[in-house]
Amino acid sequence: MDVTIDKKLKDLWKLQQIDSRLDNLRAVLGELPMEVADLEDDIAGLQTRVSNITEEIGELNHEISNKKNAIKDFQRLIEKYDEQLNNIKNSREYDAINKEKEIAGLEILSAEKRMREFGRHIEMKEELLGNTQNALDSRNQDLEFKKAELTEIEKENAEEIEKIMVERAAADAKLDPRMHRAYHRIRGNVRNGIAVASIMRSSCGGCFSKIPSQRHSEIRAHYRIVDCENCGRILVDQAITGIAAMVEEKVEKTTRRKMRLTTK
Numbered sequence: 001m002d003v004t005i006d007k008k009l010k011d012l013w014k015l016q017q018i019d020s021r022l023d024n025l026r027a028v029l030g031e032l033p034m035e036v037a038d039l040e041d042d043i044a045g046l047q048t049r050v051s052n053i054t055e056e057i058g059e060l061n062h063e064i065s066n067k068k069n070a071i072k073d074f075q076r077l078i079e080k081y082d083e084q085l086n087n088i089k090n091s092r093e094y095d096a097i098n099k100e101k102e103i104a105g106l107e108i109l110s111a112e113k114r115m116r117e118f119g120r121h122i123e124m125k126e127e128l129l130g131n132t133q134n135a136l137d138s139r140n141q142d143l144e145f146k147k148a149e150l151t152e153i154e155k156e157n158a159e160e161i162e163k164i165m166v167e168r169a170a171a172d173a174k175l176d177p178r179m180h181r182a183y184h185r186i187r188g189n190v191r192n193g194i195a196v197a198s199i200m201r202s203s204c205g206g207c208f209s210k211i212p213s214q215r216h217s218e219i220r221a222h223y224r225i226v227d228c229e230n231c232g233r234i235l236v237d238q239a240i241t242g243i244a245a246m247v248e249e250k251v252e253k254t255t256r257r258k259m260r261l262t263t264k
């Protein structure tokens with residue numbers, strides 16, 4: 001047994017246990033932070049839609065009032081033509097004015113038709129606005145609920161995480177730079193955050209592949225750092241973990257369940 005290797009393995013295992021505890025606490029938050037972010041995106045999108053539709057309705061109303069003004073202008077024009085018709089000099093003039101009056105009348109009809117079209121557009125837009133606003137309201141309610149849930153869990157966890165982070169800093173500082181790099185590289189590459197795995201019934205506790213007996217002996221010898229041939233996780237034996245064979249099985253079951261959850 002190499003004393004330095006023995007210490008390195010113990011330090012690595014210690015840090016792994018601390019990180020696993022932190023992983024578990026953070027896993028309690030689960031999908032919540034992502035759900036909150038998704039909802040916030042949805043809400044931003046719906047808010048944009050609501051303001052766009054509102055703006056479109058405003059434009060249509062503006063068009064309607066333009067048409068109303070145009071109709072009033074034509075009505076005044078018609079009144080003027082009627083006065084002129086009362087003081088008519090000859091039939092040619094009479095025909096010309098009547099023609100103008102007729103045109104103004106047609107303009108009014110066309111403006112009224114456009115107004116009805118705008119009105120129908122507004123009705124459609126208002127229905128759309130109502131639906132969008134309802135969707136927005138319900139998303140806002142969901143968000144409020146999810147945020148409250150998240151805050152509560154975070155509050156519960158924060159204190160414990162803070163305590164563990166102090167422990168973690170101490171454990172992290174104990175590792176030499178090379179081990180530190182290796183540990184974090186492996187942890188970043190694996191799904192369940194297990195960089196240092198214990199041996200469980202002659203298998204890797206990280207990926208559950210069988211460990212060849214030669215390699216098993218090397219792990220037990222604490223003569224060098226041995227990794228799993230299959231997954232690259234650093235392997236430690238019971239002398240390092242202090243986990244007795246009976247407990248091992250229970251740990252394995254939990255880890256397997258967690259693997260299933262994280263690989264979903």
Ligand SMILES: [Zn+2]
Pocket residue numbers: 204205206207208209228229230231232233
């Ligand atoms: Zn493995």
